[in-house]
Amino acid sequence: MVMTIGxxxxxxxxxxxxxxxxxxxxxxxxxxRLEYAENxxxxxxxxxxxxxxxxxxxxxxxxxxxxxxLVAFAIRFRVKGGxxxxxxxxxxxxxxxxxxxxxxxxxxxxxxVGVGGFRTGIFNVADIAIVAGVLLYAWTxxxxxxxxx
Numbered sequence: 001m002v003m004t005i006g007x008x009x010x011x012x013x014x015x016x017x018x019x020x021x022x023x024x025x026x027x028x029x030x031x032x033r034l035e036y037a038e039n040x041x042x043x044x045x046x047x048x049x050x051x052x053x054x055x056x057x058x059x060x061x062x063x064x065x066x067x068x069x070l071v072a073f074a075i076r077f078r079v080k081g082g083x084x085x086x087x088x089x090x091x092x093x094x095x096x097x098x099x100x101x102x103x104x105x106x107x108x109x110x111x112x113v114g115v116g117g118f119r120t121g122i123f124n125v126a127d128i129a130i131v132a133g134v135l136l137y138a139w140t141x142x143x144x145x146x147x148x149x
Contacts, residue, residue: 004092005099008125012100015110015124024112032113037122038106044121060101067094082140089133093126 015036019025024035040055041048047055073079074087100107109122 001088001092001095004089004125004129005096008093008096008129009099011125012108012110016108019110031115032111033119034110035112035122037109038104039109039122040106043127060098063094063098063101067091067098070094082136086133086137086140089129089136093129093133096126096129097124 015034019034019036021036024033026033039045039048041050042059047058050058070087070091074084079087097107107124107126109124109127111120111124112122113120
């Protein structure tokens with residue numbers, strides 16, 4: 001978990017230092033693009049137009065409560081295996097984005113992938129951890145591999 005948060009924070013620092021105020025960079029024939037963005041909303045800027053106080057309550061308070069709930073669930077039910085890994089990824093990614101939101105008021109995003117007009121939104125390493133956690137949880141649950149006491 002610490003490695004995920006550290007990796008995300010370091011890459012956000014590098015993105016801020018190298019990409020902020022400059023044109024984006026493109027690699028692998030445009031498949032990977034690096035471009036700096038500050039996201040005041042949630043996933044794909046959802047909620048960015050909410051009043052500041054409401055957005056803070058939802059995105060800081062709500063995220064904080066959700067992270068506490070995930071940790072409490074993992075402890076209470078002594079989760080193991082893939083479920084523990086998935087919860088760890090969710091908590092690490094959520095915590096790293098929460099750190100940004102509390103420190104800066106926004107989350108630094110800088111990655112964009114796609115082919116031609118089919119592209120993702122701009123995201124960061126923490127978002128990758130969150131999506132990986134969700135996919136791993138879905139996979140372990142569907143395969144009956146969830147280990148919860």
